Amino acid sequence: MIWIEINKNFGDQSNFLLPFIVVLFLVFLLLLFYSYKRYGIKMTCMYFLPIIIIALFIESAGVAIGRYHYPGYFLYISIFGNGGAVPIIIILGWSVNFIIFFNMGKHFVSRVYKKSNLVQIFLISITAGIFAVFLDLLEDPIAHNNRWWVWTGSIEGLKIFDVPILNFSVWFTLICYMSLATMLIERSKYSKNRKLLISITSISITGALILITHGLILRLFQTIGVS
Amino acid sequence: MENNFITYILENIFLFLPLFLVGIVVTLYLYITGKKDHFTEKKDADTDYIKLAKYKINVYVLIYLFLCITLIVLGILSNFILPTFIGGLIALIPIIMIAILRFFSNDSKAV
Numbered sequence: 001m002i003w004i005e006i007n008k009n010f011g012d013q014s015n016f017l018l019p020f021i022v023v024l025f026l027v028f029l030l031l032l033f034y035s036y037k038r039y040g041i042k043m044t045c046m047y048f049l050p051i052i053i054i055a056l057f058i059e060s061a062g063v064a065i066g067r068y069h070y071p072g073y074f075l076y077i078s079i080f081g082n083g084g085a086v087p088i089i090i091i092l093g094w095s096v097n098f099i100i101f102f103n104m105g106k107h108f109v110s111r112v113y114k115k116s117n118l119v120q121i122f123l124i125s126i127t128a129g130i131f132a133v134f135l136d137l138l139e140d141p142i143a144h145n146n147r148w149w150v151w152t153g154s155i156e157g158l159k160i161f162d163v164p165i166l167n168f169s170v171w172f173t174l175i176c177y178m179s180l181a182t183m184l185i186e187r188s189k190y191s192k193n194r195k196l197l198i199s200i201t202s203i204s205i206t207g208a209l210i211l212i213t214h215g216l217i218l219r220l221f222q223t224i225g226v227s
Numbered sequence: 228m229e230n231n232f233i234t235y236i237l238e239n240i241f242l243f244l245p246l247f248l249v250g251i252v253v254t255l256y257l258y259i260t261g262k263k264d265h266f267t268e269k270k271d272a273d274t275d276y277i278k279l280a281k282y283k284i285n286v287y288v289l290i291y292l293f294l295c296i297t298l299i300v301l302g303i304l305s306n307f308i309l310p311t312f313i314g315g316l317i318a319l320i321p322i323i324m325i326a327i328l329r330f331f332s333n334d335s336k337a338v
Contacts, residue, residue, distance in 0.1 A: 015305050016301045016304065016305060019297075019301060020297075020301060023294070023297050027290060027293070027294065030290070031290070034286065038275075061235055061236075064235060065235045080239060080242075099287070100287050100290055100291050100294075103275065103285075103286075103287040104285075104287050104288060104291060104321060104325070107275070107285050107287065107288065107325065108321070108324065108325055108328065111325075111328050111329070111332055112328065131321045134317050134318050134320050134321055135291070135294070135295070135318050135321075137313075137314050137317045137318065138295065138298050138299070138302070138311070138314030138315055138317065138318035139298055139314075139318075141307070141310040141311075141314055142298055142301060142302040142305070142307060142310070142311060142314070145302075145305060145307045145310070146301070146305050146307075161310040161314075188263075189263035189264050190257075190261045190262075190263060190264065191261075191262075191264055194257060194261045197253075197257055198254060198257050198258065198261075201249075201250050201253040201254040201257060202250065202254045203250060204246055204247045204248075204249070204250025204251060204254075205250060205251060205254060207247075208247060211236075
């Protein structure tokens with residue numbers, strides 16, 4: 001069911017794709033190495049694997065239903081057969097996004113709210129989601145303009161520089177829920193082995209929550225007429 | 228568009244439903260049967276710093292800044308000036324907020 005495709009027309013129809021990919025891959029390697037040195041192999045897997053798996057499902061679904069596509073990349077992966085191929089670097093890019101915003105959220109909130117409790121976990125998750133939207137307001141319009149990924153006309157409603165507003169809600173929801181799940185698991189008192197297992201098995205719950213929230217936000221946007 | 232998404236989930240229900248159910252059951256099992264270790268984890272948020280000149284900078288903030296600068300440069304090179312300018316200003320808000328916070332917490336040499 002899972003297959004990998006190699007595209008021989010690298011950079012086709014895109015501008016500045018190579019520097020974007022190189023920077024993203026180097027940052028991914030840097031974060032992976034830093035995490036491994038700092039937390040060890042089990043915790044590194046706990047931080048990176050769930051977001052990679054969830055991003056693979058969400059991105060594949062987005063491509064398969066025709067919301068957007070990724071032209072000109074080298075290596076693609078698909079979990080649903082033909083029609084949902086996503087560049088591997090994009091999936092790794094989501095792990096970069098998550099690790100950065102998750103830790104920046106922690107860094108910021110721990111200065112404002114010092115109590116280590118559930119409220120702090122919620123605040124960190126929401127802050128991480130908001131920071132993600134801030135970066136995406138820069139990244140997505142440039143990506144669409146340079147055809148690193150292309151939004152099709154299938155999504156109606158309010159757009160910011162040709163990027164549907166719904167996209168920003170997905171960034172917020174994904175980073176917020178992943179931060180919430182990771183914080184809850186990270187702060188539990190289980191062994192590292194069990195934390196790693198729970199982080200992987202709980203993907204289904206986090207994924208379902210993301211899907212439900214996304215549906216509710218979409219309904220809200222439709223009600224107020226922006227989507 | 229929402230119908231597309233729902234139709235898509237339903238078309239792949241034999242993939243999603245077992246994954247969802249197995250995930251819930253196994254997660255609950257792991258939660259219920261897990262023994263809790265009573266050790267205190269060190270508070271480690273303050274150790275993610277590197278020193279640049281006389282400034283202490285958080286590793287993740289530095290990487291975020293690097294990504295922002297890369298995107299801004301690529302945006303300018305592709306003649307996409309106005310969206311890059313507006314997006315760049317918005318993307319720098321988290322860094323400004325963190326810097327201000329550190330300034331008022333009497334640790335002005337750390338970002």
